[in-house]
Amino acid sequence: MPRSRETDERTDTPHYDRPSGGWGSMRGIGKILKDQKPSAGAIRTLMRQNKPGGHMCTSCAWTKPKVPHPFEFCENGAKATIWDLTTDRCTPDFFAAHPVSELRKWSDHDLEKAGRLTRPMRYDPATDHYVPCTWEEAYAAIGDKLSQLEPRQSVFYTSGKAALETAFLYQLFARLYGHNNLPDSSNMCHETTSVGLKKVIGSSVGTCVLSDFDHCDLILFFGQNTGSNSPRFLHKLQQTVERGGRIITFNPVRERGLVEFTNPQRPTQMTVTKPTPISEMYLQVRPGGDIAALAGICKHVMELDRAQGGIVDREFVERHTTGLTDLETRLQAMTWSEIEATSGLTRAALEEVAVAYASARRVIGIYGMGLTQHVHGWLSIGMLVNLLLLGGHIGREGTGISPVRGHSNVQGQRTVGISEKPKLVPLDRLEQLFNFTAPRDEGLNTTAAAEAILNGSIRAFVSLGGNFARAIPDQGRTDPAWAKLDLNVQIATRLNRSHTLVGNSAWLLPCLVRAEEDRQASGPQAVSMEDSLSMIHGSAGRRKPAAPDIRSEVAIIAGIAKATLAPNPNVRWDEWTGDYSQIRDLIEATWPDRFKDFNENLFTPGGFFKGNAARERQWKTNSGKAEFTTPDVLTALGQTPQDDQLTLITLRSNDQFNTTIYGFSDRLRGLEGSRDILLINPEEMARRGLTEGQIVTVEGAYDDGHTRRVKGLKITAYDLPDTCVAAYYPEANPLVPLAYRDQLSGTPAAKGVPVRIRG
Missing domain, CATH: 3.40.228.10 (Dimethylsulfoxide Reductase, domain 2)
Incomplete structure (x- = not known):
């Protein structure tokens, strides 16, 4: 097979023959600037990104240096911020024009392309439309529904973007309410x-x-x-x-x-x-x-x-x-x-x-x-x-x-109590601080929550960001099950597929993005997050919010909690919403060893280190x-390919952040246009009698009695090892079984899925 003398890359299949970074990244940023037409000041916002006193990127969790570069953002981070600051708006008029059954057929890209959500909305089953409502109406109805349910029938999910302050209040709300069902995006990746x-x-x-x-x-x-x-x-x-x-x-x-x-x-x-x-x-x-x-x-x-x-x-x-x-x-x-x-x-x-x-x-x-x-x-x-x-x-x-890590604060959320495992959270300390009895039974992680939605044991789902229904495995099986929910609450910035899988009661609650100013009773607020190197950083947005009726994640969580829970003099939702420094004091009081002098250290250049015992050679x-670990197997696969089987790898493109699809260019792999493709090396293609451009169906080969199938994928030659194929996430998620996961953690095994190709 022909390969480049300089880089050893295969040259007879699609590839990018230029370096990463460089002018290609500049053009990638320019393309999304043109597409999104962000609000005035977007460039100034990027110049503050990942710098002391600025706002922290909502894309990856890579650390922020003490002495930043003049441009401390990358192509993906710039896309994320520009996407947040779009001038497109998803207003009540949009929802009046499009029933939910129609929106359910839209692509991931087109749903988010509708723009920023501007008003709280409730689903009206009689008309199959989302209709506008007031915040007070939303809080009261959600609180009433949660109050009617047994707490363990609810799941409180969070994506990896919510700040430490929000995450702390969210896990506290769940435990005051009475459950540890706190799955997050970490369950799906790390x-x-x-x-x-x-x-x-x-x-x-x-x-x-x-x-x-x-x-x-x-x-x-x-x-x-x-x-x-x-x-x-x-x-x-x-x-x-x-x-x-x-x-x-x-x-x-x-x-x-x-x-x-x-x-x-x-x-x-x-x-x-x-x-x-x-x-x-x-x-x-x-x-x-x-x-x-x-x-x-x-x-x-x-x-x-x-x-x-x-x-x-x-x-x-x-x-x-x-x-x-x-x-x-x-x-x-x-x-x-x-x-x-x-x-x-x-x-x-x-x-x-x-x-x-x-x-x-x-x-x-x-x-x-x-x-x-x-x-x-x-x-x-x-x-x-x-x-x-x-x-x-x-x-x-x-x-x-x-x-x-991927999500910008996925590691930090676990640090401040977003965990389904009670043993990882100082529940005794929370009980002392807030005068309640915390639930001690283990909660549901992501895959367990999806299985509970399938079997109907979960009646309410509250999502703090993210696109849970699209990100999880086994979508062909799980999608219909959402209709059985009594309550589906989505706190979000843009429309996505999870918002179209409504149950008996569904709510869309629009929140600020990190680059926007969060002004509360005591003035503009700062939030914080932990990067993948365990450094804590403060973040302060300055952009004008996309619409007057958008609220912060902290305010939304507090509003739902107040409407759900009985009054508790130790739990001061209004005070905490008015001044986030009080929330940081609570975090420090709960974890004094990790967050000593939290408010004083918030904007330390390069962040402040929360500590790591193993780094000091203290082995807990x-x-x-x-x-040392003695391996009992030599492959990480749960099922090695046999006969007509192949191993599927799921991929993200260069024009994508998790389930957010910015566009249809996978520039760094030399792939453009459709995401409905199946990559396979030419030799494997020939052995299996496949041809370039052939349209195929991929079937799951995991034998648990369920049929899994993705149709309409185009065979595309690519430089991959033998016995494997690759396809894009989340489009290939229906092929990933919920039961096919890491033995210890339950993480879905999406990088090694057994499949078959059907013509």
Whole structure:
């Protein structure tokens, strides 16, 4: 197969032959500026984005530096902000013109393209239209309905955008009401991290801070598309390469951001000098093959150590870890043939990585959902930790493990109590502060909530942002079940598919975006969020709200709670809504070790660190030590492809943030136009008798008695490993079974789904 001499990319299938960043990113931003025609001041808003005293981006959770660049935003972050500041408005007149049954047939892009919601709306079953209402009417009706239900019949979901202040009040409302049904978007993406890392190092989050990337010698990168999903991270990767550090990437898809990068903030690189190569090696591991790849690297590292010594940090291992003997025995028993067959990589390539590891003094392991969204995703994380532990690469400057989060505050929401697991929340302290008895039974996570909607045991659903119905697996089965709900409350900025799946009672409650000024009784308010490196940042919006009748998320949650709950002198919803600093005082009182002097530190440049015990080599595990994991399988897949089966990977495009579809360009993959495509390599295509452009149906091959099918996908040749195909999320979600999920965390296994192609 023909490949580029410079980048080793396949040239006989669609590809982007330019670097990530550069003029392509500028054109991408320009395109959405033209499309959305944002309100005046959008450029000034971008200039404040991710800077001390400014507003924090609503896109990814990558950290914000102490000394920001002149333009501290990326293409994806700019798109998110411009999308928020659109001049398009979704008014009552829009809803009067379009019945909900019609809107249900619209595409994700067209629904959101209708613009910002401007008024609270209630669904009228008699006319099949949303009709305007007052806030007081909405609060009273929602509160009355919730009061009639048994609390555990309700789910309070949150996406990863809500600020710490909002999230704290939301979880408090749920527990005052009487349940722990608090699923969030983490359940769908990085819950495997929370469970897997906690098991092996005692920390539910990564151990790195930004300065570690200034000192590492080697970065091992697994299953994350930084060029599209967190492009500001590319600055650190570029600097690593330029000072002589090495980056080795493992990903089934060759993503341009990890191949080469042109920095838009360097005029000479934009005009004269060459792009920066990012990955020294780019290994297209098979889906689910990371366990085998990491086992092969660990196997050779230990062989090198036995031969020459000094590679395994024996002092660290003896003092800080347990379980190495069992792992070593297992690795010695593995054959290279099974490692190669499962990973899809050669022994020579994996041994080369092991040699690079052996020569490095400081190593960082980075990963995304390509590692976590598997049936054995927790084991993939355990294997990456194994490799880092061998050399003592956790708890030293320039070392650590660093998951890259998606939603901007998904990690922070878990920090302040958004969790279905009562053991993770200081309920005793909440009871002392607010004089109530907290529920102690475990609540529903995302997949359990979806199953409860299917079986009818959940009667009310309150959604703080997001597009839950579109983001979850098994949509072909779940979509009809929403009609059984007694109450569906959606707090949102724009219209999306979840809003069209109405039950007996449905409400649309429009909220501010983060870039807009949030003015309450005490004046303009600030909010806060936690990034993926555990830094807390303040955020203050300045743009004029899109409409006079839009309210803040804090005000909306407080309004519903007041209408639902009996008065409690310790619970002062009006005071907290009027002054968010009081909410931060409550957060500090609940978690004094993490949020000391919260209000005073709110706008610390670069954020303030909430702390991480594993970074200090304090291991809060069952054994009191970091734990080596012995793999009992070599694939993260729950079902390896047999005969006519293939493994499906779900992807996000360059013109997308989660379920928000900005447009139909996947520029960084060389794909334009339709999202209804199925990617497959030419050799696999020929073996299966498929032709370029053929329209096919993809069927689920997970045998649980349910039929799963997505029709009308166009076969498109692409550079992928054998035995796998790829399609876009969320369009391919109907093929992902709710029951097909990580063994420990319940995270849907959307990066390794068994499927069949039907002509």
